[in-house]
Amino acid sequence: MELSRDLEIIALQERxxxxxxxxxxxxxxxxxxxxxxxxxxxxxxxxxxxxxGQPLFYAALAGTSPDNREWARKKSNVVARxxxxxxxxxxxxxxxxxxPRRLIPDCxx
Numbered sequence: 001m002e003l004s005r006d007l008e009i010i011a012l013q014e015r016x017x018x019x020x021x022x023x024x025x026x027x028x029x030x031x032x033x034x035x036x037x038x039x040x041x042x043x044x045x046x047x048x049x050x051x052x053g054q055p056l057f058y059a060a061l062a063g064t065s066p067d068n069r070e071w072a073r074k075k076s077n078v079v080a081r082x083x084x085x086x087x088x089x090x091x092x093x094x095x096x097x098x099x100p101r102r103l104i105p106d107c108x109x
Contacts, residue, residue: 031057
């Protein structure tokens with residue numbers, strides 16, 4: 001898919017896929033539903049639902065690795081930093097996450 005089309009789709013998703021409210025109960029329900037869907041599709045996924053700085057639901061299904069938890073945390077850090085999906089950030093500014101290591105801790109992004 002062409003870059004501009006991907007960015008349009010992502011922007012639409014970022015506008016449309018917002019919850020009217022969010023709390024720990026909603027996070028749990030969302031996580032459980034995503035887990036059920038993943039299991040029904042035999043998907044190897046990590047589900048990490050959080051409010052910045054506060055994990056609210058986590059599941060790692062068969063076929064994932066311990067590294068996936070760190071990967072999910074780093075993706076969340078990108079969203080917190082840029083207020084966009086990590087995929088959008090990667091498309092818009094591929095070098096944005098390639099900040100010299102001496103400027104940020106390795107564990108940040």
